Amino acid sequence: MARRFRKLMVYAALLVGAAIFSVPLLWMLSTAVKPIDQAMSSPPKWLPYQWVLTEDGRETTVGVEEISGDVAPNTSVPVQVAYQWLMEIDGQRVPVMPSADVLHGENVDVTVNFHFQANIDGDWYSAQVSDPDGTLDSDGSIDVVIIDDGGYTTRVSVDTADVRRVYDQTTDDLSASFAQSRTLAVPRESLIKTVIGWDDRSELAHVQVERRQVEPGALSKHTAFRWGNFGKAIYAMKRFPSYLKNTVILCVLTVIGTVISSTLVAYGFSRIDWPGRDKVFLVVMATMMVPFPVVMVPLFTMFKEFGWIGTLKPLWVPTFFAGAFNVFLLRQFFRTIPKDLSESARIDGCSELRIFWQIILPLAKPAIAVVALFQFMGTWNDFLGPLIYLTDEKDFTLALGLQAYKSQTGGTQWHFLMAASSLVVLPIVVLFFLAQRTFIEGISMTGLKG
Amino acid sequence: MTRGERHNLLKGVGFISPWIIGFAIFGIYPLAASLYYSFCDYDILNEPALVGTLNYREMVGDSVFWISVYNTVYFAVFSIPLGLILALLIAVLLNQKVMGRSVFRTVYFLPSIVPLVGVSMIWLWIFNGDLGLINHAISLLGLKGPGWLTDEQWVKPTLVLSGVWQVGGTIVIFLAALQDVPRSLYESADIDGASPRVQLLHITVPMISPAIYFNLVIGIIGALQEFVRPYVMLDGPGPNRSALFYAINLYDNAFRYLNMGYACAMAWVLFVVIVLLTWGVTALSRKHVHYGGDG
Structure with a gap:
């Protein structure tokens, strides 16, 4: 009886602990797939949801204020519907902001927002173009003003073919540098009222919200994961693709470097008997004691002399020279391989490198x-x-890029920050699940065995 | 030296030559240079100029230095024992024969491999004063949670508490040691009627003392160099320098103020402290750590 009770207690403790330990990662994922208003709502909810209004067979996501208490059947409930006025300009639909009297008169005054972009070395920059109507049509080059990566206003001459006019579709477009607006009088029937998804209201330009009373039966609440947040977070981080590329390059190079150099060195410390070997190995072990800050400054100045600051080299070249920890791990393992194997190969005239390799x-x-x-x-x-070691944002790794993104947004877009964090964290989590056994073995190897 | 020995020496040195070259370039040289810089005024733009022990003497009167020492000691004193005790308890639980043990093991271990920058973001969100999960949980009890990361009194406790989440490595090492403790010891203790608490303190702890010693040393080395979480979560020093840890202060001196000589002197002080502490713990362990017959 007492034994069963004890087992139950162990179970309970493990379960409670496991629940607490899982919360942070689950909460990160939960926040990552929420719209911002739900991410920041109180009380917090684990699953993201959305309200769907079904009218005439069409489904629209709408805003609903949480109803407290019971609602009498057949009472209509207020919902909020987001919509835009769209207008066709140059073959594309552009959101515009009509003046108040949209319902009266033949013509309506609308505000159209746009900005110019100039293509410089493959990247499109917001640009200020003087007198666009006159010069864009002419051949040859044109002077534009852009804000460069360093944040400086620069005048650049570009080919007219590399300048384009962009009609603002999103709130991001509206706040682009050198954004412009025009007021046009247009026929009323050229304006198309278009209902948009409730989540999109903070991202699209010129969104308006209207209140409507609807039948409760037309409303339904669904769990809806906003997977699109990942794409939006990547877009918001701007240089995410290069962060990922740099990180992958570094991972590949450092793994190659470490495996080649550490196996060779560990072999030299375990499979060949040479005088002084174990004393030298003590030196290898001693280097593990040196905290990184001690060598940080001279390494920096040395890499600066090499011209390596602002490149990935300081981060991977040293791994080709065998780290003490890896040598230690491999040496432990090599020592468990019977000596006879090497001996008989040597008698057969095998070279040391071939024994090592084969x-x-x-x-x-x-x-x-x-x-x-x-x-x-x-x-x-x-x-x-x-x-x-990295100075330019285009050279950043994911870890550094994530911190840079956090500094830029300053803790407002929590759903995007969690989505971005998930993108940095999840590959490692997946890797862990794929290689769990290797992991646990490795940790135990570093501990006490031997 | 015989011909064979000489031959082997040549081969051996050949194989370890990558390490020899690396040790010279990325080991000996930076160590020597760092020691030299620590006696210099050096801002990287100009040549280092010898100033004797000035950097070390300056440290004594530098109030910011002592704040960073205080913060680091505070962090180490709370986070190391907390982490060790929690990891040991979890390891003991995981060592029981219960269903789903491997699932539990995964759940407890997983956090320890999560990239620290990601971890920092998660904790920033969970410990957020207005919208965070923790303060919501506290509000359910009818209380009001503090501004964990904005109130200087709570910054270090927050870092200590959140750090405990990543004790997975410590747990695994404890588990490996626990699995080597002979069952027969517990069986005879059961017969003698020893309570689980007595068994834990008088059988388990002495039997796995080498693992405790190992985790303690690793814990000290790690805690004294705590950098990423405070740096990312609090953008450096934190409110009223409450998260200015030693490593952050050192980094700031080196790369923000370009006091590279001073930074090197700080690094050497850290090095000496780590060596002394390790030596002290080792000396203590000689008395108290029990190494089994086959160990």
């Missing part, structure tokens, strides 16, 4: 997997290294 390496695959895995994670997660 006998020891294939046997050491599990240990090599551990080292590769740890290095991959270490590179993916590294923050201090990139922080010190």
Whole structure:
């Protein structure tokens, strides 16, 4: 009886602890797939939802103020519907803002927003173009003013073919630098009232909201994950593709470097008997004691001398020279391989490199997997290294880019920040699930065995 | 030295040559240079100029230095024991024969591998004063939660508490040690009627003392260099320098104020402290750590 009770207690404790330990990651994912108003709502809810209004067979997402208490059947409920006025300009539908008297008269005054963009080295920049109507049509080049990556206003001469007019579709477009607006008088029937999704109201330009009373039966509440947040977060981070590219490049290079150099060095410390070997190995172990800050400044000045600051080189070249920790791990493993294997190969006239390559390496695959895995994670997660050595945002890694994004938005777009964090975190989580056994073995290897 | 030995020496050194080259360039040189810079006035733009022990003497009177020391010691004193005790308790629970043990193990271990920058973002959100999950939970109890990351009194406790989430590595090492404790010890203790608490303190803890020693040393080294979470979560020093940890202060001196000589001196002080603490813990462990016969 007492034993069963004890087991129950163990279970309860494990369950409570597991629940607490899972909350942070689950909450990150939950926030990542919510619209901003639900992410910041109080009380917090775990699952994102949306209200759908079905009218004449068409479904629209709408805003509903949470109804407290019971609603009498057949009472109509107020909902909010978001819509835009669209107008066809140059073959595209452009949101416009009509003046108040949209329902009266033949013509309506509407505001159209647009900005110019200039293509500079493949990237489109918001640009100020003087007298666009006169010069855009002419051949040759045209002077435009842009704000460059450093935040400076610069005058550039570009080909007229590289300048385009963009009609603002989103609120981001509206706040682009050098945004312009025109007021036009247009026939009333050229304006099309278009209902948009409730989530899109804060992202699209010139959105208006109207209140309507609807039958409760036409309304339904669904769980709806906003997967689109991931794409939007990537877009908001702007340089996400290059962060990802840099991180992957670094992971590949550091794993290659570590595996090649550490296996060679570990072999030298375990499979060949040479005088002084174990004393030298003590030096290797001692280097693990040195905290990174001690060597941080001279490494920085040295890489600066090499001209490597602002490149990825300081982050991967050193891994080709064997880290102590990896050498230690591999040496432990190599020592468990019977000596006879090497001896008989030597008697057969095998060269040391061939023994290394054809006998020891294939046997050491599990240990090599551990080292590769740890290095991959270490590179993916590294923050201090990139922080010190990388100067230009286009060279940033994901870890550094995420921090840069957070600094830019300053904790307002929590749903995007969590979506972006998920994109940095999830690959590692997936990797963990794929290689769980290797992981646990590796950690135990670092501990006490041997 | 025989011919064979000489031959082996050549081969051995050949194999370890990547390490030798790396050690010279990325090890010995920076160590020596760092020690030299620590006695210099050095701002990277000009050549280092020897100033004797000025950097070290300046540290003594530098109030910001002492704030960062205080913050770091505070963090270490609370987070290391908390982490060790929690990890040990979880490891003991996980070591029981219960259903779904591997699932539990995954759940407890997973947080420890999550990238620290991501972790920082998650905690920023959960500990948010107005909208955070924690303060919502507190409000359910009818209380009002503090501004965890805006109130200087709560910044360090927040970092300590959230750090405990990532004890997975410590748990795994404890688990490995627990699995080597002979069952027979517990069985005879059961017969003698020893309570679980007595068994934990008098069998488990002594038997896994090498793992405790190892985790303690790793914990000290890690806590004294705490950098990423405070740096990302509080954008550096935090309210009234409450999150200005030693490593952040060092980084600021090196790369923000370009006091590179001073930064190097700080790094050497840290190094010496780590060596002394490790040595102290090792000396203590000689008395108290029990190494099993096969260990």
